[in-house]
Structure formats: structure tokens, C-alpha cells
Amino acid sequence: MKKSATRRPLIAGNWKMHATRAESVALIDGIKAAAAGARDREVVVAPPYTALETVARAIADTAIGLAGQNLHWESKGAFTGEIAGEMLKDVGCTYVIVGHSERRLFFSETNETVRQKIAAALRAGLKPIVCIGETLREREGDNTLPVIERQVRDGLAEFGRDVVRGLAIAYEPVWAIGTGQTATPEQAQEVHAAIRALLRELAGDSGGEAVRILYGGSVKADNIDSLIAQPDIDGALVGGASLDAAAFARIIAFR
Ligand code: PGA
Numbered sequence: 001m002k003k004s005a006t007r008r009p010l011i012a013g014n015w016k017m018h019a020t021r022a023e024s025v026a027l028i029d030g031i032k033a034a035a036a037g038a039r040d041r042e043v044v045v046a047p048p049y050t051a052l053e054t055v056a057r058a059i060a061d062t063a064i065g066l067a068g069q070n071l072h073w074e075s076k077g078a079f080t081g082e083i084a085g086e087m088l089k090d091v092g093c094t095y096v097i098v099g100h101s102e103r104r105l106f107f108s109e110t111n112e113t114v115r116q117k118i119a120a121a122l123r124a125g126l127k128p129i130v131c132i133g134e135t136l137r138e139r140e141g142d143n144t145l146p147v148i149e150r151q152v153r154d155g156l157a158e159f160g161r162d163v164v165r166g167l168a169i170a171y172e173p174v175w176a177i178g179t180g181q182t183a184t185p186e187q188a189q190e191v192h193a194a195i196r197a198l199l200r201e202l203a204g205d206s207g208g209e210a211v212r213i214l215y216g217g218s219v220k221a222d223n224i225d226s227l228i229a230q231p232d233i234d235g236a237l238v239g240g241a242s243l244d245a246a247a248f249a250r251i252i253a254f255r
Contacts, residue, residue: 030245
């Protein structure tokens with residue numbers, strides 16, 4: 001099946017807990033040219049909180065978008081160490097990553113907190129990039145699709161069609177993140193197609209078709225082309241390779 005031309009590919013770099021302000025500026029300088037040459041696709045970076053303002057300034061004259069890596073579900077309050085969606089918006093973010101598997105694994109996030117955080121992002125005027133994905137154990141136990149279905153249904157419960165159609169979903173098999181073990185394009189496409197079917201159910205045919213489903217998990221310069229050639233892979237959420245300007249520039253320039 002041919003890829004829908006209505007979905008503008010999205011390449012997002014998740015810097016995780018990396019990069020000082022100076023390193024962030026160097027990284028942005030290294031990808032500006034690639035991003036400028038790629039008008040038919042969208043490029044977003046998610047630096048650590050401490051570098052957001054610096055990066056916002058560095059990308060002011062570019063089409064590169066800014067994302068937070070996480071947010072709290074409340075707008076303000078006594079939540080030491082947390083950051084609200086409104087604060088991300090204030091510093092220049094347009095996107096926020098929600099429910100990354102590292103948040104689920106190390107910080108006890110659940111499908112329910114993911115749902116609350118999507119709501120908080122929308123309140124703040126941020127576009128959520130919602131992460132889902134199965135562990136190795138779940139895949140080996142033949143539970144990939146049931147796990148994905150629960151994450152989608154519970155995470156997106158109660159949101160209307162208009163909300164769902166505006167989301168970006170990142171399918172990131174946990175066993176592929178940071179391991180160098182990328183899902184094959186066929187493995188990824190199989191799950192992306194299942195996610196698309198669920199989204200059509202939740203948001204109607206046209207809504208489900210509109211959602212961008214990104215793949216994440218050891219995306220590199222040498223595998224992006226075959227991944228994004230799949231009909232339901234509409235972009236990538238890139239960790240490690242997004243910290244290498246040349247590699248990320250090549251990923252942005254996928255063909
Ligand atoms: P990776 O990370 O590209 O380093 O595997 C992807 C992610 O965690 O978003």
C-alpha cells in the first residue's frame with residue numbers, strides 16, 4: 001500500500017539527558033543546513049530542560065521545532081522537580097514527548113499518567129508525541145499487539161476524534177531502544193498497521209489516516225530509508241543518532 005501523501009513526515013531527535021548549552025548550540029548548528037533543505041518534512045529536537053531556552057534562540061530563524069521530553073499533568077503546584085506544559089510552551093516548545101519507555105520504566109509512568117499528560121499538553125497548547133512499545137519479554141510471549149492495544153486504548157481513552165487525529169504516536173519497541181537492534185522494516189510496519197487500524201476505530205477513517213506514526217529504536221543513518229519506505233511509518237523518533245549532527249542530518253535527508 002502506498003503511503004498517504006497527507007501525512008508530513010516528522011523526524012524528532014530525543015536528546016535525553018545529554019548536552020550542555022554549548023553542546024546544544026553546536027548540535028543545532030550541525031543540522032540547520034539539512035533541516036533547511038527539507039521543506040517537505042518536519043524536524044523537531046527535544047533537548048534537556050536546561051538547554052531549551054538556548055536552543056529556542058538558536059533555531060529562531062529556522063523551521064526546526066522544539067519539544068519537551070516530558071511534562072507534569074498539573075499546570076502548577078507543589079511538585080518539586082517537575083515541569084508544566086505551560087512552562088514548555090513559554091520557553092518556545094510546540095511539541096512534547098509523552099510516556100517514553102524510559103519514563104514508564106524508571107519513573108513509574110502508566111497508561112493512566114500518559115492519558116493525564118496528553119490532556120495537560122493539550123491544555124498548554126502543545127502537540128503530544130505519545131510513545132508506546134512492547135518489551136522483549138512481551139514480544140517473545142507473543143503479546144506485542146495486545147500490549148500496544150492496551151497502551152493506545154487506555155492512553156487515549158476519552159479523547160475525541162479531533163484530539164486523536166492531531167496526535168503523533170511513536171512506536172518504540174523497548175528492546176530496540178539504545179541497543180542497536182532495530183526492528184526490521186517489516187516488523188515495524190506490522191505494528192504500525194495495527195496501530196493505524198486502532199486509530200481509525202478511535203478517530204474514524206480520515207482521522208486515523210491523518211495521525212503520524214513514528215518509529216523509534218536504534219534509528220540510524222543507514223536504516224532510516226528502508227524504515228520510512230513502509231506505508232505506515234511516517235517519521236522517526238531518534239535517540240542516540242540525534243546526538244551526532246552528521247548522522248541526524250542524514251536521517252533528516254531520508255529518501
Ligand atoms: P535510540 O532511542 O535511537 O537511541 O534507540 C530512541 C528513543 O528512545 O526515543
